[in-house]
Amino acid sequence: MSVFVGVDIGSLATKSLVLDSDKGVLSYNILQSGFDYRNAAEHSIENSINQANIKIEDVSFIVSTGYGRAVAMLSTLADAEVTEITCHAKGAHRLFPEARTIIDIGGQDSKVISIDETGRVTNFVMNDKCAAGTGRFLEVMSSALSVGIEGMGDLIFASSEEKVEISSVCTVFAESEVISLFAKGYKKADIAAGIADSIARRITGFVGQVGLKEKVVMSGGVAKNKGVVRSIEERIGTKLLIPEEPQIVGALGAAIVASGRVRT
Structure with a gap:
């Protein structure tokens, strides 16, 4: 058996994520990165291989991507590293061939990618300098509201018609603003809706830079937050295509790249 x-x-x-020789998905694994990226990568790969009921010897090629992709190369876990832009494009195209725009909101960065009918990247904008509008931003804001991040989506849907505007772009200042708004008596649900809209505003700006081309896929952990998804849809004026598991799009793309490589 030859797998990637x-x-x-x-x-x-x-x-x-593990692909077979026909590019069918055999298994995937998601775990917290923690502070040791090498250890996280090693355990995730081991878990996905075990779930696929195969051996490491069956793996023909491994491609790493993402924030810590170089760590996998330095520790010889991976045979090659590829940018997350390329991998998200390939993964999203595999899942939704009709898609032309990808919105990905990860833990520390957010990006909007434009692709053609073959899945080739034609343009992109990426924010990796500031946590505003990322998963980390949402995590900090949910903590400020004393609400678990899993409950933020439901809380947003419970908001009234009046959104509370979060004017601060910086995560630190936005956190202080949220605490201040709560102290002034604003409802948690309305503040949460304002947080979602602030993320949507930032993403809409990126979409404007690359140009909106339908259909639009959203990937990354934040795509699991229905409130943020709705806010982005309202801002850009179109429905978003959400993968069944939005966190594995990059890993899928990396595995697709791996399937076209040969160890030398």
Whole structure:
């Protein structure tokens, strides 16, 4: 048996995925990255291989991508590293061939990618300098509201028609603003809706830079937050295509790249 592995080492989560020789998905694994990216990548790959009921000797090629992709190369876990832009494009195209725009919101960065009918990247914008509008931003804001990040989506849907505007772009200032708004008596649900809209505003700006081309896929852990998804849809004026498991798109793309490579 010949199989291929993609591993996406993110700042918050590490994802791995196994493809067979026909490019069918055999298994995937998601775990927290923690502070040791090498350890996270090693365990995720091991888990996905075990779930596929295969051996490491069956793996023909491993491609790493994501925030910590270089770690996998330095530790010889991967045979090659590829940018997350390329991998997300390939993964999204595999899942939704009709898609032309990809919105990916990860733990520490967010990006909007434009692709053609073959899945080739034609343009992209990426924010990796500031945590605003990322999974980390949402995590900090949910903590400020004393709400688990899993409950943020439901809380947003419970908001009234009046959104509370979060004016601060910086995560630190936005956190202080949220605490201040709560102290002034604003409802948690309305503040949560404002947080979602602030993420949507930032993403809409990126979409404007690359140009909106339908259909639009959203990937990354934040795609699991229905409130943020709705806010982005309202801002850009179109429905988003959400993968069944939005966190594995990059790992899928990396595995697809691996399937076209040969160890030398």
